[in-house]
Amino acid sequence: MTQQQKILCPVCGGPVPIFNKDRINRCEYCAAPMLGSSQNRDCVNHKGTLAKEVCHICGDLLCEKCEEKRVGEYGGKLLTIVNCSKEACVTESSWAKPLNEEYLELVNMDWSDRMDNLILRITGLGAIIMMVFELIFFLGMLYFQYLTPWSVPAFTYFGLPEWITTPINILLLSIVGNLLAAILLQSALQVYVHERQLGAGVTLLVILVIEVAHLLFRGLLFGLLGLPNPVFLPMLLGAFLFGTLLVFIGSLMAMYVGNKKRKQFKDARVKLNLSV
Amino acid sequence: MTFGIFGIIATIGLLIATIDGTLGSIGYIYTLLIFGGVAFPCLAIGYYVDDFRRWAVMSQILYSFIAVALSALLIYVQGLSYSWTFPLFGAENFEIAIGNVAAFIIASQTVIILYLVIRADRVLPPKGVKVVRELTPAGLAEIGEIPTPMDPALLASDGMTTLTPGEEKKILDVRRVVTEEGMAILCSNCGGATPLSKTKDDNTVDCDYCGVVLGVSSVFVPCENHGEYLAATTCNVCGNHFCRQCLTVQEPPVDKKWEASAIYLCRKCFEGRYRPAVTTASLVIPIDNLFTSAGGRFARVGSMYRSFLGVYGNAMKHLWRLPLELLASIGKSGGGGGGSGDSCAGAILLIIIIIIAIPLLAGVLMLLGAIIIIPILFYAGLVAVTIEAAKIISRTDFVSVDSARVKSLVMKRRMKATESKLRPAVRSWDDSYRSEQLKREWERRRQESFRQDYQRTQRERARQRAESFWGSG
Numbered sequence: 001m002t003q004q005q006k007i008l009c010p011v012c013g014g015p016v017p018i019f020n021k022d023r024i025n026r027c028e029y030c031a032a033p034m035l036g037s038s039q040n041r042d043c044v045n046h047k048g049t050l051a052k053e054v055c056h057i058c059g060d061l062l063c064e065k066c067e068e069k070r071v072g073e074y075g076g077k078l079l080t081i082v083n084c085s086k087e088a089c090v091t092e093s094s095w096a097k098p099l100n101e102e103y104l105e106l107v108n109m110d111w112s113d114r115m116d117n118l119i120l121r122i123t124g125l126g127a128i129i130m131m132v133f134e135l136i137f138f139l140g141m142l143y144f145q146y147l148t149p150w151s152v153p154a155f156t157y158f159g160l161p162e163w164i165t166t167p168i169n170i171l172l173l174s175i176v177g178n179l180l181a182a183i184l185l186q187s188a189l190q191v192y193v194h195e196r197q198l199g200a201g202v203t204l205l206v207i208l209v210i211e212v213a214h215l216l217f218r219g220l221l222f223g224l225l226g227l228p229n230p231v232f233l234p235m236l237l238g239a240f241l242f243g244t245l246l247v248f249i250g251s252l253m254a255m256y257v258g259n260k261k262r263k264q265f266k267d268a269r270v271k272l273n274l275s276v
Numbered sequence: 277m278t279f280g281i282f283g284i285i286a287t288i289g290l291l292i293a294t295i296d297g298t299l300g301s302i303g304y305i306y307t308l309l310i311f312g313g314v315a316f317p318c319l320a321i322g323y324y325v326d327d328f329r330r331w332a333v334m335s336q337i338l339y340s341f342i343a344v345a346l347s348a349l350l351i352y353v354q355g356l357s358y359s360w361t362f363p364l365f366g367a368e369n370f371e372i373a374i375g376n377v378a379a380f381i382i383a384s385q386t387v388i389i390l391y392l393v394i395r396a397d398r399v400l401p402p403k404g405v406k407v408v409r410e411l412t413p414a415g416l417a418e419i420g421e422i423p424t425p426m427d428p429a430l431l432a433s434d435g436m437t438t439l440t441p442g443e444e445k446k447i448l449d450v451r452r453v454v455t456e457e458g459m460a461i462l463c464s465n466c467g468g469a470t471p472l473s474k475t476k477d478d479n480t481v482d483c484d485y486c487g488v489v490l491g492v493s494s495v496f497v498p499c500e501n502h503g504e505y506l507a508a509t510t511c512n513v514c515g516n517h518f519c520r521q522c523l524t525v526q527e528p529p530v531d532k533k534w535e536a537s538a539i540y541l542c543r544k545c546f547e548g549r550y551r552p553a554v555t556t557a558s559l560v561i562p563i564d565n566l567f568t569s570a571g572g573r574f575a576r577v578g579s580m581y582r583s584f585l586g587v588y589g590n591a592m593k594h595l596w597r598l599p600l601e602l603l604a605s606i607g608k609s610g611g612g613g614g615g616s617g618d619s620c621a622g623a624i625l626l627i628i629i630i631i632i633a634i635p636l637l638a639g640v641l642m643l644l645g646a647i648i649i650i651p652i653l654f655y656a657g658l659v660a661v662t663i664e665a666a667k668i669i670s671r672t673d674f675v676s677v678d679s680a681r682v683k684s685l686v687m688k689r690r691m692k693a694t695e696s697k698l699r700p701a702v703r704s705w706d707d708s709y710r711s712e713q714l715k716r717e718w719e720r721r722r723q724e725s726f727r728q729d730y731q732r733t734q735r736e737r738a739r740q741r742a743e744s745f746w747g748s749g
Contacts, residue, residue, distance in 0.1 A: 006435030007480055007491045011508040011520065011677065012538060013464035014425040015435070016491045024494045029425040030525075031536030032509040034491035035479035041496050054494045061494065069515055080515030109549070116549075117671075124669030131662045135655060146376050149359070171651060178658055185665050193548060 009034065024059040033059065044084075055084040057092045072096025106268035109194050112257055119253045120192045123204060126246025127181070127188035130211065133239050134181040138174035140232055141222065145170060152222040173218050180211045184247065191254040195265075198258025204251035208244060215240060283315030298360055313342060333399055337392050340385040347378035347385075380648075387645025390638060394584050422675065422691045423525055423538045428684040431465050433487030448685065451485040459498060461506045462520045463490060467682050472506055500542070508677075513545035520678040526693070543674050577646040581639055588635055 007016045014029025022040075024033040033054045035041065043051045043063035051061030067082050072095050083093040144150050145166065154162045155169060184207050190200035219225070227233050268274075287310050294303025317335075350358070356375040392399055429438040430447060439447070451468035454460070460469035461481055468485035475481050479492045492506075499505045499519035507517030523540045544550050667673040675683075680691045 007489050008431075008435050008464055010461055010464050010490045010493060011523075011540070012424055012426070012525070013431075013681070018491075025491070027491075027536075029536075030423075030509075030538040030540075032540075033494035035494055037478040037480075039479060051495050052497055079512050080510075082515065113549075121669055124665065128662055128666055128669070131658070131665075135659065138655070146380075147372050149371060149373070167647070171647070175651070175654070178655070182658065182661065185662070189665060189668060 007034075024054060024061070053082040055086075055089055056081045057083055057089040058086060060084050060086075068093075069099040069101070070096035071099050100272075103268060103272055103274070106271060107265055109261060109264075112194075112261065115253070115257055116192055116197070119197075119250055119257065120189070122246050123188035123191050123250030123254065124185075126243045126248075126250060127185040129239055129243030130184055130247065131178075131181045133236065133243060134174070134177045136239075137177065137218075137236060138170075140236070141170050141174065144227065144229070144232075148228075150226075150228055155221065169221070173214075173221070177211070177214055177218065180207060180214060183207050184211065188247065188250065191250065191258075194261055196258075197254050198262055201251045201254030201256075201258055204247055204254065208247050208251065212244065280315055280318030280320075283310055283318055287311040287315050293360065309346070313339070330400055333392055333396075337389055340389045340392075343385045344382050344389075347381040350378045351375060351382075383641065383644050384648060386641050387649070390584070390642060390645075391580065394580055394587065422680045422693050423527055424677075424680070424684075424690070426465070426681065426684075428688050428690055430486060430685060431488055433482075433489075435465075435488045439486075444685070447486050454504065459504060459506055461490060461492070462508065462678060463488065464508075464520065464677075464681065466685075467520075467678055469505070509540055511542040511545055512539050513541055514550045516542060518542050520681075521676050523677050524674055525677050525680075540677075546674055547671075577642055577650075581642050584638055584642075585635055588638075 007018060008014070009016050009027035009030060009032055011032045012027060012030040014027045016025055016027050016034050018025050018037055021036045021038045023036050024039070025036055026033055041050055042061065043049045043066055044060045045066050046063050049063045052064055053062045053067040054060070055062060062082065062084055066084055068085065070081050070083065070093055071078055072081065080099065081093060081096055083089045141152070145152060152166060152170070154166070156162055156165045184204065187200045187203040187207060190196045191204070193200070224233055287307055290303055290307040290310060294307060354375065356379065357373070358375040359371055359373045361371045427438065430444040431437070432439050447466055451466050453462070453467060453469050455469045455471045457471035457473055459472045461472055462469055463483040463486060465488045466483060466486040468483055470481055470484040472481070474484070475492055481490045481492060482488070483490060493508055495507070495517065497507045497517045499507045499522055500516050501522050502519050505519035505521070508520050508523065510517050511523065522542055524546055526539045526541065528536060528539050675691065684691050
């Protein structure tokens with residue numbers, strides 16, 4: 001290596017000044033640890049055992065036997081840190097709680113990764129179809145009401161004239177429809193969160209029923225069966241049914257998998273004598 | 277520019293309708309007006325519109341006046357129920373209620389005129405302001421970038437100077453991301469894979485492709501997902517080891533104790549699926565924000581109306597004289613009899629129009645405009661949320677450190693930080709509550725410091741008073 005060459009961080013590409021030859025050095029930019037120029041890669045306490053972690057306080061290389069993992073809230077986020085058994089390092093790391101490895105093992109949810117991906121895609125696609133459906137429904141209603149001779153049946157209240165109540169009816173009912181679709185989409189995303197999967201599945205089913213009822217109500221109120229356009233209504237209904245079917249299937253799957261996870265959480269806590 | 281494109285579309289449509297005979301000979305005049313008044317000027321000056329923003333605002337007001345006048349003329353001549361029928365793919369007729377479209381134009385353009393006039397102090401840029409016309413630098417000023425110390429250019433083997441585009445292309449063309457010699461280290465400069473067997477005694481590796489010297493990660497552990505790569509570093513949330521292809525990077529917390537300039541996250545933690553002792557993961561669609569902002573916009577329309585009334589009231593102070601003088605002259609000529617009653621009624625009508633009808637009409641127009649524009653903005657928000665959700669569902673919102681570097685090299689610009697707004701738990705330090713909390717803390721400290729200064733000054737004054745009373749000797 002020539003004098004002019006800089007050592008770059010293999011993570012971010014920032015410069016790594018080598019101050020310590022036999023200890024770790026940190027990237028100037030991202031603070032990722034790098035080996036010193038003459039540093040051994042073994043654990044400081046067990047020669048011949050390749051190190052697997054670095055103490056975040058003193059920078060010593062540690063094997064699995066010597067490391068202690070902790071989880072702590074830092075800047076509003078849960079971060080994992082590793083410290084060695086030196087008193088100073090333990091004290092410095094005390095802002096984080098030691099990681100309960102046994103509990104972590106018992107509540108490991110990796111088994112559901114593939115299934116959760118599938119559920120997220122099914123419910124998500126269904127909810128997006130519903131969202132798009134609601135947007136097209138609103139635009140379609142505006143088009144048919146104001147740009148064609150067809151109009152929704154007159155429905156007045158509070159003694160207000162029809163030219164005020166009609167757009168308000170269309171707007172308010174469409175916003176309610178969009179709100180339901182947004183809640184549906186929100187719940188569809190929540191099925192990917194372990195703790196919320198069961199609840200999200202139930203919510204999806206409930207909101208789906210309300211959404212269907214709301215659509216039927218709007219259809220009857222607006223007299224959509226009398227729409228002169230032969231394409232718009234069947235196309236919308238087809239999209240709506242497809243979206244409904246996807247959300248329905250996804251919600252059932254979410255409830256099934258979510259319930260299994262709930263039992264797993266409960267069993268883990270019972271096994272470790274933690275409060276259920 | 278967009279107006280110009282719409283203008284061209286409208287011109288073509290009008291021309292077809294005129295040739296088709298639907299519009300009659302007046303169609304040619306409309307075609308010419310739309311082309312000359314909208315399409316051509318907008319396309320010609322669209323790109324430079326920010327440079328001439330003052331003129332653009334005034335032109336917009338003029339244009340809106342013309343649009344209102346033309347639409348009003350159309351309604352006056354043809355009536356509100358006037359409509360056109362077009363053949364649609366030969367299957368059925370496509371009918372457009374042109375009278376209603378004209379009414380919409382009148383309402384919307386009137387709102388635009390009122391808005392531009394009332395908010396002139398805001399819509400007109402201050403004199404001497406520098407306009408950044410190109411989208412890229414203008415966008416970068418507002419949107420954060422993925423944290424990286426590297427410019428969007430390939431570094432030479434010295435790790436400092438940048439390569440020419442030709443040399444860069446040569447390296448990117450030949451570099452490989454896999455090796456046949458066991459575990460490899462991925463280069464943070466070019467992304468190429470160099471076998472670990474080439475590690476030198478000083479714990480550095482020369483990249484096989486670009487030649488930069490890479491430090492070796494502190495632990496010799498393979499990536500959790502790619503056994504063929506040495507882990508670059510650990511995920512800050514779960515603590516597991518990953519390569520550059522499996523980590524994304526974010527700005528660090530607002531917390532000043534954080535020494536590094538980056539937070540690395542694996543996909544699992546980015547998606548909030550890691551479950552240590554406790555977890556806080558959620559995907560939240562900001563529905564409440566959409567409604568709040570829609571409500572806020574209605575409130576802004578209300579405040580605009582209030583401002584309008586204020587300006588209107590001030591203007592009326594000066595305009596009062598005219599009707600009052602008129603009334604006075606009527607009063608003086610009152611004794612003469614015949615016709616003075618009509619003049620008086622006319623003057624009163626004029627006053628009523630000035631005082632009541634104009635502000636009321638402005639209010640109604642603003643409300644109508646708000647009813648049209650605010651739902652459009654609300655729906656635009658919903659569309660943006662849907663697109664974000666689609667990214668999450670297709671799992672394309674995770675941008676790895678490696679792919680961000682390659683993209684920045686190819687696109688020759690720094691990559692934007694495109695974390696989804698629907699994942700607040702991923703950037704919990706970024707939320708408004710936290711920043712507000714920091715601001716409050718800063719304000720509390722400032723007030724505390726002010727209070728201490730005040731008390732010190734008071735004590736000093738009391739001491740001086742005591743000294744002057746008892747004498748300093």
